Amino acid sequence: MKKLKVGDLKKIRDKVQKTTNLRKSQSRAVITVHMGTCGIAAGSRQILTRIMAILEKKKIDDVLVTTSGCAGFCSREPMITVEVKGEPPVKYGDLTEQRIDKIISQHIIQGNLVKEFVLALGSERTY
Amino acid sequence: MEHRLHLLVCAGTGCVANRSFQIKQKLEQEIIKNGLQDEVKVISTGCQGFCERGPVVIVKPGDIFYQQVKETDIPLLVEEHLLKGRPVKKLMYKPSGKEPPVQKMMDIGFFKHQRLIVLKNRGRLDPENIDEYIGFDGYLAMEKALATMTPEQIIEEIKKSGLRGRGGAGFPTGLKWEFCRKAKGNLKYLVCNADEGDPGAFMDRSILESDPHLVLEGIIIGAIAIGASKGFIYVRSEYPLAVKRVKIAIEQAQDYGLLGDNILGTDFSFSLDVIQGAGAFVCGEETALIASIQGQVGRPRPRPPYPAESGLWGNPTNINNVETWANIPGIIQKGSQWYSSIGTENSKGTKIFSLVGKINNTGLVEVPMGITLREIIYEIGGGIPNKKEFKAVQTGGPSGGCLPKQMLDLSIDYDSLTKAGSIMGSGGMIVMDEDTCMVDLAKYFLKFTVEESCGKCTPCRVGTRNMVDILEKICSGQATLDDLDKLEFLAKTVKSTALCGLGQTAPNPVLTTLRYFRDEYISHIVDKYCPALVCRDLIEFYVIPEKCTGCQRCVSVCPTGAITGPRSQPHNLDKDKCIKCRACYEICRFDAIAGDAIRIKSGEEA
Numbered sequence: 001m002k003k004l005k006v007g008d009l010k011k012i013r014d015k016v017q018k019t020t021n022l023r024k025s026q027s028r029a030v031i032t033v034h035m036g037t038c039g040i041a042a043g044s045r046q047i048l049t050r051i052m053a054i055l056e057k058k059k060i061d062d063v064l065v066t067t068s069g070c071a072g073f074c075s076r077e078p079m080i081t082v083e084v085k086g087e088p089p090v091k092y093g094d095l096t097e098q099r100i101d102k103i104i105s106q107h108i109i110q111g112n113l114v115k116e117f118v119l120a121l122g123s124e125r126t127y
Numbered sequence: 128m129e130h131r132l133h134l135l136v137c138a139g140t141g142c143v144a145n146r147s148f149q150i151k152q153k154l155e156q157e158i159i160k161n162g163l164q165d166e167v168k169v170i171s172t173g174c175q176g177f178c179e180r181g182p183v184v185i186v187k188p189g190d191i192f193y194q195q196v197k198e199t200d201i202p203l204l205v206e207e208h209l210l211k212g213r214p215v216k217k218l219m220y221k222p223s224g225k226e227p228p229v230q231k232m233m234d235i236g237f238f239k240h241q242r243l244i245v246l247k248n249r250g251r252l253d254p255e256n257i258d259e260y261i262g263f264d265g266y267l268a269m270e271k272a273l274a275t276m277t278p279e280q281i282i283e284e285i286k287k288s289g290l291r292g293r294g295g296a297g298f299p300t301g302l303k304w305e306f307c308r309k310a311k312g313n314l315k316y317l318v319c320n321a322d323e324g325d326p327g328a329f330m331d332r333s334i335l336e337s338d339p340h341l342v343l344e345g346i347i348i349g350a351i352a353i354g355a356s357k358g359f360i361y362v363r364s365e366y367p368l369a370v371k372r373v374k375i376a377i378e379q380a381q382d383y384g385l386l387g388d389n390i391l392g393t394d395f396s397f398s399l400d401v402i403q404g405a406g407a408f409v410c411g412e413e414t415a416l417i418a419s420i421q422g423q424v425g426r427p428r429p430r431p432p433y434p435a436e437s438g439l440w441g442n443p444t445n446i447n448n449v450e451t452w453a454n455i456p457g458i459i460q461k462g463s464q465w466y467s468s469i470g471t472e473n474s475k476g477t478k479i480f481s482l483v484g485k486i487n488n489t490g491l492v493e494v495p496m497g498i499t500l501r502e503i504i505y506e507i508g509g510g511i512p513n514k515k516e517f518k519a520v521q522t523g524g525p526s527g528g529c530l531p532k533q534m535l536d537l538s539i540d541y542d543s544l545t546k547a548g549s550i551m552g553s554g555g556m557i558v559m560d561e562d563t564c565m566v567d568l569a570k571y572f573l574k575f576t577v578e579e580s581c582g583k584c585t586p587c588r589v590g591t592r593n594m595v596d597i598l599e600k601i602c603s604g605q606a607t608l609d610d611l612d613k614l615e616f617l618a619k620t621v622k623s624t625a626l627c628g629l630g631q632t633a634p635n636p637v638l639t640t641l642r643y644f645r646d647e648y649i650s651h652i653v654d655k656y657c658p659a660l661v662c663r664d665l666i667e668f669y670v671i672p673e674k675c676t677g678c679q680r681c682v683s684v685c686p687t688g689a690i691t692g693p694r695s696q697p698h699n700l701d702k703d704k705c706i707k708c709r710a711c712y713e714i715c716r717f718d719a720i721a722g723d724a725i726r727i728k729s730g731e732e733a
């Protein structure tokens with residue numbers, strides 16, 4: 001093992017932070033993939049894998065990816081919800097891997113909605 | 128993206144005993160079965176603190192808190208939560224029978240009121256992986272100290288922070304360092320005191336298990352400031368997991384050049400070793416500890432000279448407690464001003480307590496100085512189980528004192544606790560309910576000190592034993608009021624004449640119970656009555672015939688055949704055969720049909 005010099009610690013930290021950020025609860029945005037039985041049947045598993053692969057490729061480490069149950073609009077699965085901090089959640093439906101690429105580069109990276117795939121803005125009212 | 132979920136499985140001693148290693152294995156198997164291995168990572172962490180509810184698993188991001196997880200729960204957990212994103216309610220914490228389960232860690236009272244400085248990495252990193260520690264800004268404080276600060280500046284920063292020793296006495300840490308830096312001698316030593324002899328205390332063990340690199344970093348910063356070249360971590364060998372993790376940490380730090388010769392390429396060198404003690408309480412006392420490291424019998428010697436002047440092999444030596452060392456990196460990194468903004472006028476920062484005894488949420492808690500006993504016991508600890516009344520809390524272990532209900536709003540800081548007759552000590556906090564006899568309690572703690580006394584000085588060797596004899600007389604109803612005076616006199620004498628802290632503090636449980644619960648002593652002596660119905664010689668068991676349904680549960684548990692009687696008829700309890708083991712009493716209350724047909728009486732009633 002090569003001994004470290006002053007300044008080397010920060011390099012290790014920055015490398016490791018890619019993984020540890022997940023535990024710091026600091027994120028700019030959350031992408032939720034809806035994984036009810038309907039979603040899984042429609043291919044949400046591939047959607048999830050695709051999202052993770054693109055984030056990895058583009059070195060985006062401040063976006064969290066989670067899963068949740070069926071969003072209730074089963075005919076439009078696979079669906080995801082994108083929540084950028086400080087903005088209302090956006091639901092996208094009828095997703096394919098190509099559409100995911102576009103949503104990540106336009107919405108997550110540039111901050112613009114991909115209007116043609118948007119199903120709904122905001123979420124239902126709850127008690 | 129490497130993984131979307133991290134599962135943090137507690138691998139502190141408590142959870143390991145509850146099979147957390149097997150749970151981790153099972154999780155990994157199930158994750159592979161569901162094809163999630165590229166998305167979910169399982170990490171072993173140090174103690175999360177909520178040992179009562181172990182084994183504990185936390186899912187990040189989101190901080191979903193799962194408790195008392197069994198291997199059989201894992202398939203459901205993996206499919207429902209990890210795959211489908213539906214957190215599993217049945218594994219969540221439920222505050223009490225009727226309340227709904229709590230999903231998020233931070234919404235659980237036990238965690239909500241804590242403030243973490245020392246334990247900030249508990250349960251969020253793998254203690255056996257130095258890269259994870261560095262990923263959470265680890266060793267950057269040390270780098271800062273080494274590359275940008277002079278030793279005097281480091282000491283000044285620690286002085287200004289107001290940090291006081293967490294090992295018991297509360298001596299200002301910066302001042303201690305300054306003494307040792309200024310002491311004459313080329314060879315200087317550092318010691319990390321991880322002897323932790325207080326019964327029921329496990330703060331230091333937990334720090335070492337969950338974040339060993341934090342302690343190492345603190346020690347290395349101390350070495351830079353003091354100019355020490357060699358250090359020892361003195362751990363009791365009853366802490367195998369802590370020993371193992373510290374040794375791994377030292378090795379990793381050596382590999383990275385953070386310990387050893389020319390640290391980080393500078394001309395500063397410092398090495399660190401682990402010494403395992405045999406676990407005698409007195410070996411936590413600094414001069415006895417030094418003797419023990421030198422291979423001599425662990426007995427204290429009078430001070431001065433203090434270790435800062437003449438410690439290990441006659442060289443200047445600086446000893447600090449594990450928790451003290453663990454506070455250092457944060458102070459250097461964030462500055463003394465940040466640190467001193469937390470706490471009270473004379474007690475800065477946070478303190479870790481091991482909360483045990485008659486309390487709903489047993490565990491390890493880190494709280495800001497100045498918090499009240501009430502907040503710790505009721506808001507964090509969740510109060511007293513089985514609807515019992517709070518009676519007293521012992522702080523500072525066997526060297527500390529017992530504080531009653533009137534003191535619940537006492538601010539927890541060095542000075543308030545001392546004024547109340549107790550001490551901060553190292554952070555043991557034992558909660559007692561109405562079923563605890565205060566005389567019996569004082570006897571219990573004193574017996575501990577009698578056994579742990581090294582025998583070197585007379586007040587401690589003979590004085591404490593005489594005190595126990597008197598306490599035994601009181602508990603058996605044979606004492607007079609004169610004995611009570613004698614007890615108090617002895618207590619004060621031992622306190623002021625013993626050689627080391629062990630003897631000087633041993634009378635504290637007696638003195639505080641005399642101060643706050645004198646009535647109970649008088650009851651035992653004058654009325655031959657034990658109000659908590661504990662002292663065997665003063666109590667008697669009997670059956671209430673009108674209540675007894677003759678279910679025979681007590682007959683079957685009585686070890687001496689003292690209870691007899693045919694089924695469905697009130698039973699008979701033979702007082703001569705009864706050894707007062709309480710078995711019948713307990714079973715009647717919890718298992719029998721009648722409920723409480725067996726009662727205990729004491730004193731006049733008996």
Ligand SMILES: Cc1cc2nc3c(=O)[nH]c(=O)nc-3n(C[C@H](O)[C@H](O)[C@H](O)COP(=O)(O)O)c2cc1C
Pocket residue numbers: 291292293294295296297298300320321322323324325408409410411412413414446447448449451452553627628629
């Ligand atoms: C009987 C006795 C037992 C002690 N046990 C411990 C112990 O287990 N751990 C500890 O850090 N200090 C213990 N101390 C206190 C040490 O003597 C010493 O004050 C302390 O390690 C200094 O570190 P600090 O300034 O960081 O608190 C004990 C003292 C006495 C008298």
